[in-house]
Amino acid sequence: MPNTRNSHSSSKSQRKPKSKKATKNSVPPSGRLARWLRILAIVFFVCLCALLAYSVYLNQWVVEKFEGKRFSLPARVFARPMEIFGGATLSADALEEELQRLRYRQVNVVDGVGQYRIRGNEYELMIRPFHFWDEKQAAQHIVLVIRNGRVTKVESATTGENVALARLDPYMIGGIFPGGGEDRELIRIADVPRDVINALIAVEDKRFFDHHGVDPKAILRAVSSLFFADRVQGGSTITQQLVKNFFLTSERTVQRKVTEMIMAVLLEYHYSKADILETYINEVFLGQDGDRAIHGLALASQFYFAKDLEHIKLQEAALLIGMLKGPNYYNPRRNPERALKRRNLVLQEMFDQGVITEQAFASAKSSSLGVSAKPNLGQSLYPAFMQLVVRQLTQDYREEDLRSEGLRIFTSLDPHIQHIAEQGVQRRLNTLEKAYKLKSGLLEAAMVVADVNSGEVSAVVGGRKPRYKGFNRALDASRQIGSLIKPALYLTALEQGYSLTSPLDDSEFVWQERGTEDWKPQNYDGTYHGRVALWQAFANSYNVAAARLGTELGVDKVMRSVQRLGVDKTLPGYASGLLGTVHLTPFEVAQMYASFASGGFKTPFRAIRDVTTKSGEPLNRYNVKVEPVIDPKINYLTVVAMQQVVKHGTAKSLSRYVNPEFAIAGKTGTTDDSRDSWFAGFSGNLLAVTWIGNDANQSIRLTGATGALTVWGEVMQHINMQALDLPKPEGVVMLPVDLQSGFLHTENCDEAFKLPFVLAFLQESDQACLNHKDNKIKRWFKKIFNN
Amino acid sequence: MAPMKKLTNTLLLILVAGFLISCSSTPQHTDSTIEMPGSEDSTVQGTDESDTSEPRMENQAVVNLLEQGQYHARYGEYALAKSKLERALRIEPRNPFIWYALAQVNYAEDHYAEAKNLAHRALSFAGSRQPLKQKIEEFIRSLP
Structure with missing residues (x-):
């Protein structure tokens, strides 16, 4: 090290200061202008370089972040799935309770998954498809009969054939969430219904497919909206919004706005419109459920309508998109009137832009909000059990993986027993x-x-x-x-x-x-x-x-x-x-x-x-x-x-x-x-x-x-128990005992109260009743029938 | 040598699993008939059952799961096999055949200590089924 220092100091000593000749000659006006222009050009050049360097830096950042893991997905934790088979102990109440917990819908005609119908003691249900650990279980349409707390028949609703074993999709009891309680479900753009995309484009960024990340017209429009606040749309494109949500903080400064614009252009340069739209749809925030933040339209659809995004209707799509402006302000459960007004504004915009027909518009507009009962999907549903799950998991998994990798954890929790225990x-x-x-x-x-x-x-x-x-x-x-x-x-x-x-x-x-x-x-x-x-x-x-x-x-x-x-x-x-x-x-x-x-x-x-x-x-x-x-x-x-x-x-x-x-x-x-x-x-x-x-x-x-x-x-007393009937091991004999004194009978061998004894430990004097004639006969009979 | 041993293990498993299915007369549940301790009747579940070698398919779900367990074990998919067998166990927790099949899978995986423990558990539910008991006892003796 000293050598380095020495060489450094020696090189420094050899360096000669640049000599500048002081020119105090007067410059003609045209020359001054040229000089100013030159300075301006240099400043401009330097700024451009800085901007370019900044863009190169941003470019790298954007690509890295976008390419890498885009979302932290919480681990999902499931209760035990209910198994249905002939002979299973299952009361009608317990089945109905489970179906309601799983948000199956009672209907008159079962024609879709997640539906059921009751006729007397017969239940017809279409079980949702589910990817279990051991198999990818397809949807299953079955009919089962429950009599006296037992399943007496399970058969296919379509062929009438006997079904040996059916398994309901398991109840999700919570998640292990990333910091901030962010929860989301991912969906591919190809699976997002047209209505959702149309509503989104119509309201948030109608020139989405034409611009390159920034829309000058929209900016002008946004400025004009400061004066005529009757427009639905803001100035940011969907790409800009994504950049803002994804990479930046929400501070409102010019620098942040410029960064946002540069990054939006870069994002559009590197990725397709479909990629950007998909990421946006999975990123957006749509409300708070206790300490859980609902992100992504797919989860929002389950949260607000109890159905997958693929299956939502036009008016529901319009509501979700309308909520983007202010998920809490337009929360349909808390502020239904406000939400309805906003939804209809979205529908109006869609109609005005010609993406829906007048008939569809009228029908959607006149329908109710269609919001489901609030699901119990929050992370604090069974906190005591969840703590046990997390403790057992952290022996094998890193906590950050549990909070980000979207693992699916299948547990043994029986929600029926859990509820009874909590209430009891x-x-x-x-x-x-x-x-x-x-x-x-x-x-x-x-x-x-x-x-x-x-x-x-x-x-x-x-x-x-x-x-x-x-x-x-x-x-x-x-x-x-x-x-x-x-x-x-x-x-x-x-x-x-x-x-x-x-x-x-x-x-x-x-x-x-x-x-x-x-x-x-x-x-x-x-x-x-x-x-x-x-x-x-x-x-x-x-x-x-x-x-x-x-x-x-x-x-x-x-x-x-x-x-x-x-x-x-x-x-x-x-x-x-x-x-x-x-x-x-x-x-x-x-x-x-x-x-x-x-x-x-x-x-x-x-x-x-x-x-x-x-x-x-x-x-x-x-x-x-x-x-x-x-x-x-x-x-x-x-x-x-x-x-x-x-x-x-x-x-x-x-x-x-x-x-x-x-x-x-x-x-x-x-x-x-x-x-x-x-x-x-x-x-x-x-x-x-x-x-x-x-x-x-x-x-x-x-x-x-x-x-x-x-x-x-x-x-x-409220839980399905079986009598305790431990297998009696070989080498154990039952002998009569006096209930009062508690000691072994050696004479009154017909005494009804008996206790088990280890034959090998019995003393000769204690074995009197073993040799009793009744016992002998019994053993003789037993021998005959066993052989 | 190791692959050879694995193959032998798997073959053994197939044989035993075949045996299990062929005589999967699942033990009769006495769960519904409630008996008191202290009386001579409160003996082993299944003690009074006679051993029968003819298949008596009491619970098709269990039989199917045993078959699936056998299938996966045959292809060396031991985790899947165990998952099917444990599912069967949740339906019939006192079925010695299922416990024994689990012991077999563990044996095939070279998990001898687990195999032995599970076989003992199977034995505890075997009651007076002499052929089954003998099989399990032989199995335990054969463990390294």
């Missing part, structure tokens, strides 16, 4: 606050619903205000779980050879550990129950028996069981952790219970099924994953014990909501000072976890049974 949570919290005279708004809640076999998440409620996008309690509220930890504790015991009738000691217990305070757990009812059967201690959630058992087994062993069940977290090693001072989120609790619900297989929760590019090319799938983490026999015993919680124990009151025949397995949880109220439960197909508490961690004076359980019941 709100309703119950209001009722509980009144019934327990709690301060209004004190209670908060969260709920997670998932499919037990696939681990697919069906619904997430993050709080009592489901549209609120802030704190998501289902995913982020890490709270003490209380007795919800007990299934892991009892599982650990059963794995060590305990049985459901093993006697436990529920008498006073003090745990002393060096370096910690003495721990003296209490039962909720404040009494001790002496010698109790394990399943009864579990069902009644006796803390003292559980604490003693847990310390005998080893705290670390129990915590390892919790982790094995799917909780990916460091857990405390101290004894009070056995009674649930462990902090987990409702989502983590659900994941833990899912391992019991799915027969001892850890099934990681998934909210996303597949992802495709914007054109439908498959990107990736999120497959079902299972991992056996509990011996099926032990899991069976644990689940049956959890069923006793609901049948005979702390969750008995669930029968007020859910028919006991569903044999729900569950567990209540209450934390110190009643700060948290939990319930986790599952049927044969669905698992749900509910939590009620207060964000400031105040006491809510509710137990698991009086709070969260009631929310669970309120919601799940």
Whole structure:
């Protein structure tokens, strides 16, 4: 470096200053003029050069920006598609609700996609074509019959042939938007109806096909409109408007105007009129939907008319084009009269310019605005579920790609379950606050619903205000779980050879550990129950028996069981952790219970099924994953014990909501000072976890049974559940148990109440009823019929 | 060697998938009949069913999806195959044949750990279907 500096300085020292000879001679007038002209020429030349250089720079910029990615397209997120097949559980209400959600139109004659007709219990519908991950599904015209909540027949409406499986197009539940909430749908110019283009040209730039980016006549006209403000058209050409929207800010300066004109000419030089028109049509802003900005005529058509742009009518085209002048000012939903006037002005202009006939003009002018009900397509439709989706996606995708590449995300959200859950949570919290005279708004809640076999998440409620996008309690509220930890504790015991009738000691217990305070757990009812059967201690959630058992087994062993069940977290090693001072989120609790619900297989929760590019090319799938983490026999015993919680124990009151025949397995949880109220439960197909508490961690004076359980019941009673009927594994036998004492019968073998036992763990003395003659006969019959 | 192994895997898959379709007597759902735990009847779904080798097409949608899964697996389109099988699973989540077919696809992809786990899941739903159980157990034993 010093060398460089030296050489530089030496070259500088060698440079000689240009010597100018001072001429003080007088110049004749003609020479002065010539000199001025020369100066002027130089200035002009310099300006021209600067302009040229600027144009070259702009040229490069215009081409680069126009050639490159023109638009940021938000990722579109879809709910699960509804599957229709013979035998499917589907109520007429649920189908109609889904069709309305998808904005299918009820008609008398089904002659187009997105239409349906009802005749008694028969539904005729034409399913819209849709590009799924696994196939490009064509439109399908079907007839289905629903009887007693089941689909009894599905056939083709045209041929009458049986249809094995049909799938509705999925409901779009939102998008992951670029900055500014820009949302748009793209359309090719070839697919844009003539009426739209005609209206656009007529109103915005009638010499569009004749000029080269700038229209001097239009500029003059615009200037004159300053004095006669009765014209529809402004001074900018469509190309200029595109340049302004696309490349420039909206500041009003001469420099910006000049830049705009140069760029418009450059754009026209490089690209065809069709290219420019297509980009313009996809770029324009047409209104705001909450924090979502509606861009492009294609999306606007869906937003305002619930139909694709290809199918809109003349008057609708005129309305959309008319709105370009001021999308909010002419918003047809908020200002219908203003919008109507503007639309008719556009139609008038089209007629005056001869692009529509008088008949078409008259008919369009006399028609109503035809605006659809406002769709629920905003990004905050199911914010709690969307957060889960985005979290899972950002493990595989860059956030900027999610906001710009137009990815299509197919999720497992079941809007039907989601709605029921949201409403149930709100309703119950209001009722509980009144019934327990709690301060209004004190209670908060969260709920997670998932499919037990696939681990697919069906619904997430993050709080009592489901549209609120802030704190998501289902995913982020890490709270003490209380007795919800007990299934892991009892599982650990059963794995060590305990049985459901093993006697436990529920008498006073003090745990002393060096370096910690003495721990003296209490039962909720404040009494001790002496010698109790394990399943009864579990069902009644006796803390003292559980604490003693847990310390005998080893705290670390129990915590390892919790982790094995799917909780990916460091857990405390101290004894009070056995009674649930462990902090987990409702989502983590659900994941833990899912391992019991799915027969001892850890099934990681998934909210996303597949992802495709914007054109439908498959990107990736999120497959079902299972991992056996509990011996099926032990899991069976644990689940049956959890069923006793609901049948005979702390969750008995669930029968007020859910028919006991569903044999729900569950567990209540209450934390110190009643700060948290939990319930986790599952049927044969669905698992749900509910939590009620207060964000400031105040006491809510509710137990698991009086709070969260009631929310669970309120919601799940309205959802299609299947009875819990876990396959009984080999090596498990059912033996009669005395309901009162809780212990095994060794004499009264005909006792109706039976519990499962692991045959290999049974002692000789416990097997009396196994050899009972009734059992023998049964087994003999079974053997004959099985073979 | 690798392509050779892939080919063997695919052939094996075709054979097994063929087997699945030929005896795709999907297990009878006891979902609608509600049984209580604690009684001896609350046993395995399908325990009391006798094994039958004749095809009993209970749910044509599931049979079709299984066939489609087989078709895609034959052409090495494993992601598509899994997508069809998972769709079938959403219709009949307790059908051991579907779980087993998923295990097969994972095997063809050399995802042995997943294949084993899925086969165990299939086994948990196999009930007393002895031939199927034996097949799955053999499959698990054959895994590297």
